[in-house]
Amino acid sequence: MKxxxxxRIRITGPLxxxxxxxxxxxxxxxxxSEYTRHLIRRDKEQVERRMFNTLKAEVQRAFATPDEEYVLVTREGLLERIHQRRxxxxRAASTSSIVEYRKSYSGELSLRLISRRGQHVGEQSEIALARGRLAPDQRDVA
Known part of the structure; x- marks a missing residue:
């Protein structure tokens, strides 16, 4: 049994x-209450549909990729990539303060970086950080 x-929701005026x-x-x-449950269910279905469509697009792209573009991944290679990502x-955390992070529907983590001097550095995805694709001015922020 659930x-x-x-x-308790307070709404006024036009709402x-x-x-x-x-x-x-x-x-x-x-x-x-019935109306609120309906709205929550509808929102949940929309989120699930977006997530499914994202997954479906990734799978379709993977199957559309020519066999020559696939790369053999070994356990050691995967562990090395994880080590490089960390x-x-x-490095990004040592040169910047990670002010906020959020996860997208596709699961990608976005980081908002602020330099130690309080300047806005930018927003980077976890993947860009892991691949070392920070803009030059964002690599050496002190």
């Missing part, structure tokens, strides 16, 4: 009026 969660038009005998929903992230 535990339920109670949410309250909009909900009122969609709830009750003239609306599509019996009550505000080292690149450590």
């Amino acid at each position: 535990a339920s969660t109670t949410l 309250r009026d909009f909900v009122a038009r969609n709830v009750g005998k003239d609306g599509l929903f019996e009550n505000a 080292a690149a992230l450590a």
Whole structure:
């Protein structure tokens, strides 16, 4: 049996009026809770659909890649790439303060970097950092 969660939401003005038009005998929903559950389910489905479409596009791109472009990956090579990625992230963190990070729907981590002097360095994806693709002025920020 699933535990339920109670949410208390305060809405005023135009949002309250909009909900009122969609709830009750003239609306599509019996009550505000039913309407809220519907909106959450719809949002969840949209997020899942975006994630699925992203995955589907990646798989299609992988299958469309010619066999000659595939690279043999060994355990040792993979461990080395992981080590290089961690080292690149450590270098970026030592020259910049990572102020915020967020994960996209595709799972890629974006980092917002600020230099030690408080200047905005830029935003980099984890992949760009791992591959050492920082812009020249972002590599040597002190």
